[in-house]
Amino acid sequence: MTTAEDFADLRAMSQDEVITHSYLRDVPLASGKTLALITLDNNRDHTRPSTLGPETLVEFAAMLDAQKERAAKGEIAAVAVTGKPFFLAAGADLTQAGDIPSRAVGKQMAQLGHWSLGKLSELGVPSFVFINGLALGGGVEIGLNADYRTIDRNIPGLALPEVFLGIIPGWGGAYLLPNLIGIENALKVVIENPLKNNTMLKGQEAFDLGIADAIFDSVSFLEDSIAWADAVLTGKIKVKRANEPGKVERAVKWDIAIGIATKTLESRIGKIALSPYRALDLLKAAKNTDKKTGFAAEDDALADLISGDQFRASIYAFNLVQKRAKRPAGAPDRKIAKPVTKVGVIGAGLMASQFALLFVRRLKVPVVITDLDQARVDKGVGYIHDEIQKLLDKKRISPDEANRLTALVSGTTNKADFAECDWVIEAVFEELGVKQDVFADVEQYLSDTAVLATNTSSLSVEQIGAKLKHPERLVGFHFFNPVAVMPLIEVVKTRKTDDETLSTAMVTAAALYKNAVNTTDTPGFVVNRILAKVLGEAMHAVDTGTPFETVEESTRPFGLPMTPFELLELVGLQVGAHVLDTHHAAFPDRFFESQNLHRLAELGHIFERDSKGKIKGIDKKARDIVAGGTTPMTAEELRIRIEDGLADEIHRMLDEKVVEAAEDIDLCLILGAGYPFQMGGVTPYLDRVGASERVFHDTFHHPVIKGVA
């Protein structure tokens, strides 16, 4: 028989675990029966959710064993579990899971969860979980292991985010969930949502999917849940589960759903990320295996993944996004930031209008836009007003809010109307002279302390400020497209930018709900420089005779969201060619330009697509344009070339102090270019494949972020 002693290795490494204790109170039910109510509480405030480390699970198991004995003696009629206010449990303790020393210990972690939570189904009396608050991962699995669940309508979220982090729901989730709510719903919760930016379910959604048997309002959630449990115990309520899979679903629908999900996954993210496919395997097998077999399969899958490279890199990436992004490295004191009470936007084109919309929505201060003539200004203001109306139509904002925002946006052709602006951002044509002149022109109307921001992606910020009387108030503020969606802003500091200006930019970025990373005023800053490296190598390979398909093959092991040519088409071939040109101009010996890319831009595309826009293959004309190269590379050769090129370039960027640390490069790539968690951005990947050692005989990280045996 399994006992707590079987997990000694795992427990030995959890010395500093913040234990979530299991507290017990007997609750008298209206029927006269007694409910043993267990509360999970780590005795910390709401800033520290309850987590489920090894000691927590051992204590929980002991509590359940004691209740089993009481149940046998007839002392209690049921057991229920709930959490401290606002939390059921936020899953396994990730800080600790990232330090698992071996696959064997990783497997103990899976087995301990199964052993402990599994006791909920072996009590001899019915078990209930009252999902009173946030439930993530193992927190959800506590519920899944019980006989019945209720849920609070206002929980902040319920999710199985494991796949997002490179592992699988391994405490029963992968086996129990599809058998509770059906395969299609389970696929949504286990795979689709985690990969959709880690989307969480609201209480009502979880209930509708069948994860909970009853839903109650927060105001008397626990009282209602206890009364409901009593009604189940006395037979007044018979629980029906509409989504529980029947014979037909198992015989027909199950495998089809798995097949569709597999294809969708392959076309969306490729085959490199391991966790979604391991999850698919488990969900598939859950169709017709028993619980013991299902749990054993989870044990093995979790052991493999938790000790592997991708999970380590994912935890690293997760911490970057959760922690480093919130406290940007190198940012000056927030307190010296200047207040932004009115915003000026120079330009009334699409990009400028998108800026204006974002600023007015987030800062809720007057935003004035300007352009060369009234027609353009009117068009810009009209666009912004239309977008506000769309938000209203979608009920994203109230009529009062729509009125407020609409009234805050105005347009002018007279730059004197910028006089009160304390933040002015330009989004005019990407040409140095034009940008220099518009700033010099508008400066005469502004106070000496107004901050100027440029959205340039390829010019020197310092040079843009060459004609300013006060260049210390100029900062780069580089958005990513689409502006409303992409979470990154590169905040670029020139040699002259003062701390007040930089702080204002960092604080303003945060107010726009964006993550800001500090960079120096160097070509391409971070994201474009990395992308230019990859795209330049890709075009160079094509230019010298490597087939498009081989190039696409070469970057597949990265597991990027798209191939180099898909990315080029997305940003626009002309823009792409321009990015390569500017980087080549800045670093001629390391970055390739490509005349062929200019020609492809004239053609307008690289891929041949069907009527729905789906890629059918490389366009024949595109192939003709690049024909003539004589020194083709294999995919393997090119991959190593790109890896080494990236390791070299990033090593240089760190030497040049473009950013504070490798972590900031990774953060930029994750947030600004969609580089996957399993790569850890890029530097953990470069370390683990040996590129760092090959190029500069060291690694970016010490110790290297990789799996264990």
Added chain:
Amino acid sequence: MAERHEVVFVDGVRTPFGRAGEKGMYWNTRADDLIVKAMVGLLERHPDLPKDRIDDVAIAATTQTGDQGLTLGRSAAILAGLPKSVPGFAIDRMCAGAMTSVTTISGGIAFGAYDLALAGGVEHMGRHPMGSGVDPNPRFLSEKLVNAEALNMGNTAEKIHDRFPQLTKERADHYALRSQQKAAAAYEAGKFQPDLIPVAIQSDAGWGLATRDEALRPDTTLEGLATLKTPFRPHGRVTAGNSSGLNDGATISLLASEAMAKELGLTAKMKLVSFAFAGVEPEIMGIGPVPSTEKALKKAGLTIDQIGLFELNEAFAVQVLSLLDHFGIDDDDPRVNQWGGAIAIGHPLASSGVRLMIQLAAQFKERPDVQYGLTAMCVGLGQGGSVIWENPYFDGKSALSKGAK
């Protein structure tokens, strides 16, 4: 001019009453949550009630700060999920807070301003000890407007013993013992439970559920009562045993015009006959219900012998006895507090008035021979409040009904 409308008490519920203080069951529960849970419990008993037809929400509390402040009627209405179109306000008449919520709303219904409303009260004496934050005007003392002892309720109870020497400590203790015994018997018979709304409570041992009044002492004996200290005076008469305790709790009632009750298919549990408040010297506030009851009887055109059931708040045993003596009613009269009172159940100040009504309403249903009942209570700073109710279940067969108007 609006015409006069009849007022009915449709229903009332309360939370179990807790013992105030760190060891009490509600120490970790907010005061506003207590009243909100009572409100939700009441509304859940009437699932078809059109919530948007509720015209007002009156909630009383004595100490209206912190989690017991913020215009309780309005904030509790929002927290209980009532439509935002439903207004609300806060009331304070110390111990008669909830009673005043009911009478104020009733006045509005009678005038035609309201058709349907909620009235109740809450007092979390653990989180808001009696007298916390008060700043009495120095003129009270400098001009001898009130005696210094008037602000200490125990002292005012001792004063009743002074004034009425026949009200001995022995009688008070005996009355207190009977209150405990009657409450224990009523619990045993399941009299209170139907109108209690369970409250989830946080504790160091995790979540629990409050389902019973916490302060009951069914094992009380006369011998035990005799040994208790008299904290207000050396060799005094008032003890913790013959007084109500310090408690936490909330009560709420649904009131309606008779016409609206009919329209919505609501059954009236009681019908309002009359109410009155009266003032007495603050230093002997416990006798307040005597003049207020006289006044209410007069307005109703009734005499005391027509009252078939009494629900008197037991702030202090001696204070109840003073009323009984005044009206010539025996200490053990079966019409009086037949399920015990605040000495046993507890007295969370501004919530108690509606508890009296809940208990009277439950007794009315059992007693079709009774036509009229009285709820009455004393109030700090020298006041009394009395509300007379008519029993809709009255079958006309009672001897007591003869002579009523």
